Amino acid sequence: MSWGSPLAALAAADRALLLKINRSWTSPFLDAAMPVVTNLLKEHWFLYAAGPALLALWLWKGRKRALKVLVVAALAAGSSDFLAYHVIKPWAARPRPEYSVAAVDVRVPNGGRYGFPSNHAANSAAAAAVLSAAYPGGTLVFAALAGLVGYSRVYVGAHYPFDVLAGWLLGAALGWLWAALLLDHASASKKKRR
Numbered sequence: 001m002s003w004g005s006p007l008a009a010l011a012a013a014d015r016a017l018l019l020k021i022n023r024s025w026t027s028p029f030l031d032a033a034m035p036v037v038t039n040l041l042k043e044h045w046f047l048y049a050a051g052p053a054l055l056a057l058w059l060w061k062g063r064k065r066a067l068k069v070l071v072v073a074a075l076a077a078g079s080s081d082f083l084a085y086h087v088i089k090p091w092a093a094r095p096r097p098e099y100s101v102a103a104v105d106v107r108v109p110n111g112g113r114y115g116f117p118s119n120h121a122a123n124s125a126a127a128a129a130v131l132s133a134a135y136p137g138g139t140l141v142f143a144a145l146a147g148l149v150g151y152s153r154v155y156v157g158a159h160y161p162f163d164v165l166a167g168w169l170l171g172a173a174l175g176w177l178w179a180a181l182l183l184d185h186a187s188a189s190k191k192k193r194r
Contacts, residue, residue, distance in 0.1 A: 014162045018097055021154045021161070022104055030155060035108045038120065038152040069134040069183065076126035076178040080171045084122045088170075089114040097157055107156040118159045121150040121167025122174075129175025133183055146171075 040046050059066050094116035097104040128142035135142075150164040159167075 010162070014160045015101060017161045018101065018154060019103060021151070022097070022157050026155075031107065034152045034155040037148055038108055038156050038158065040149075065134075069130065072134075072178050072182045073127045073130040073175075075182070076130050076171075076175040077123040079178070080122040080126040080167075080174045081119050083174070084117050084119045084167060084170060088117055088166075092116045094160075094163070097160055104157045106158075108158065110158050115159045116163045117166035117170055118150065118153050118163045119167065120153050121146070121159075121164040122171035123167075124149040125168040125171030126175035126178070127171075129172045130179045130183070133176065133179035 036043060041051075055070075059070070062069070089112070093114055095113055096110055096115035098106045098110065099113060124146040128146040131142045132139040146168065150168055153159040153164055154161050
């Protein structure tokens with residue numbers, strides 16, 4: 001059996017879905033919103049106002065537990081970022097859509113020639129996995145936010161869908177691993193029972 005035809009079919013499906021999301025399933029609202037979602041940490045209003053306010057509120061309400069979760073989430077996101085950017089991207093050397101698909105609309109500047117896996121998807125999935133382990137009641141919200149970040153990367157033309165899927169898988173695996181190693185689930189469940 002030749003692997004050529006299944007891989008070619010996957011590549012064709014990846015390209016077709018990219019073009020659907022990037023060129024067909026668009027609207028003026030999404031054209032304005034998705035670049036903000038994809039670069040939220042670069043938005044001045046979030047970076048200097050909303051983000052610090054939300055972080056301060058969370059740390060104030062959650063105290064030591066919130067600080068511990070924040071540190072574990074940072075470790076998970078940092079390790080996924082390092083692994084994706086410094087190890088997998090140079091090894092895979094898969095060009096971003098703008099370098100391989102002439103018809104893609106690039107809506108934000110991209111950081112580098114290679115796109116597999118998506119660092120944005122990996123980092124958001126890693127953080128979402130840690131937060132979900134620490135606060136299981138918010139799992140759907142955390143997953144939806146990571147999903148939105150990943151979708152935005154395809155919408156703005158920065159990544160193929162499979163780049164994002166690989167990033168989600170990498171980030172989720174690392175997030176759950178860091179959470180399993182460093183978060184004390186037994187004491188959190190005991191506190192709930194009291």
